[in-house]
Amino acid sequence: MSTTTADPGAVRPPAALDVSSTPKVPFGRLASVELRKMLDTRAGFWLLVVSGLLLVAITGIVMAVVLANDLGISANGWVQVMTVPLSLLLPIFAITSVTAEWSQRTGLVSFTLEPHRLKIIGAKLAAVVLLVVATMVLAVALGALANLLYGALSGDDVVWNVDASQFFWTVANQLLYFLMAFGLAMLILSTPATIAIYYVVSLLLPFMVYSVVVVLVSWGADVIPWVDLGYAMAPLVGGGATGPGGVGLEVTGTTYAQVAVATLIWVVLPMVLGGRRVARAEIK
Template structure:
């Protein structure tokens, strides 16, 4: 018995050479929605807004209960409102990266956009937009609180927030967002990234660095080279004349806590395979 061997036909192919790439603006919108259009992201944003309102309310309560006029001013409100912004919002840039691995959405994300560098850049852009939006909301609340506090005290409204301090405060908040983003790319795990960020950005400066800085002279020389908040301190103080050395400290801390994690994390994102 003989069989006839059939010649296989041409393998069907899908020609995508003429297909337009996904616009970068669409990638940014998608990453923005992935941060906010979830139950966790929505409640995190609501909690941050509540913290901002409570902070302004507490300041106004102190003004109302104090018999003597208290001059807080726009600069005072800006410093106060950076605290709630620093507590919860850095979680967003961490989750924007780790969700692709923790929630296993990477198979869809990297299939629709195989170029992972473009995905990372879209995530960074959405994180920066979110940071700027929340800073604008905080500035509006601070301005309203400043007007109400002056009316309660019967004094003139003090707008003592100069442009230099405002710009540097915004830059500092953006740097912390990028630090959180970089740490997220390194660990690709939400719990680990959040824990490391809060230890580095909050616990160490508040509990360790502040104690060492107050006791030892060598700590005053070393800590500004390894901590972003201490490095930015002379630049944020309008009464302190910043020097070239102060700028170098900022550059070194940015290299340690932002550039290095972003470089290591980007290489890991490009090499790792979500499952």
Template sequence: MTTVDPALSRPATLTSRSDVKAVPFSRLVLVEWRKQLDTRAGRWLLIVIAIVTAGVMLLMGAVGSGDVSFEAFLIGTTTPLGMLLPIVAILAATSEWSQRTALTTFTLEPRRLRVIGAKTLSAVGSGVGFYLVAVGLAALAHLWVVSFRGADADWDVTRLTYGTLLMVVLWMIGGIAFGLAFLSTPMAIVTYLVLPVVVSTVALFVTAWADVWPWIDLSTAAAPLAVDPDLAVEMGMSSGGEMWAQIATATLIWVGLPMAIGVWRVLRGEIKTA
């Protein structure tokens, strides 16, 4: 008669909670970053950004005398980023709800705040990466017009470089914030694109609030970052501490508030399969 060892027939069990290893945060970030490329919408959006950026540079360098500074090229390359890159962040933020994978994601990583952090960090990383590529393309375009079109070399863009980088970071965090606040890709994209336009249009007609808008509208508050400090003063823009205070206040409205709503919705919301 064959005997069976009771120890072998007993199912394996974990001896302590220390045997359960948490998902590393770096892995969560990589997974969230891959989600930006795995979907057809995300891939095509990145392709559109690349095509639009290349087309803008080609037009700027080929039309007219070609005497275009590095600063002008950089503004031209970052403009498509400001318009389209936040949509990549929105798609990343709403992927669990648009693809109906929220139950899978939060089963593998129940700590929802870590998932939100991974989404935000991966979106910021993508924004910084694309911005560095835009700087490189702007430099190549300026070298092209200097070498072949007789333009004067002009590389003085210190303030514009760090100022625009800061705006790219805020744009990406804002995209994540709007995506989490609505948990719906169409609603988040439409609101993110339309609402600032409405606010800016109202600001043009309500002149009595001209001094208030820089404290409310993020684009108006951050406009001095894209110009020379002396030129900003001549144009009547804020500078120094007042400028940073306006940027901070507008960021709280356009980034902090929707992020707080989004975090609350994700942490408190019921996760469904459909």
């Protein structure tokens, strides 16, 4: 009778690693990590610094203009002023939160620690929403301080007239543009290309292409609010504003339909197509 002995030089199969009992990463922890990743970098730090300096500069300029020309400004006006610098630079956070996984190759780590990509995208989206809310709270606080300072310098009565409906749509407008940047980032997956396309769509098209369309085409003023988010939101955000062709804006049922269609084009569609691409894109 003979027995078989194991060859000490033979290659043994690797031991199986059982991770079935390992708890999943909580969504709240993922969201906090993504928020920290947006802000806790040199690029994020300096972007916040530049945004803060721009906020102070615009406040000073507006204060000097209204005092020098004996103009009046209320709390609602200050809130609208404060949202301008926030909407110019901060959407870059929404873009880089997505594209950094590809441009800086951090996705090799992120999607290994949490293989469910759409869960990470959801955490990034939650971080973006928190950033929008935080910036709007900051805008209201700074607007209140500026309003008090204006009253002290001008000697006029301080007017606290923030319209609840207008403020709601101002926050919604900020959020929609952040989500537009987020969706385009998922769709393009390139930081410079996404930033360029976002600012072309959000800033250049309304002031250059659309204004030309209004002049050259008679039906331009009727069509543009259906395809441009800024023109669609204008009656809700800026009371008394004018739309394409200088036509006075008023809120009607058509206004909400235009907002819905423009949101579908520039927010929902990029988010859906971008989420599909992120779920399938190869990470190198």
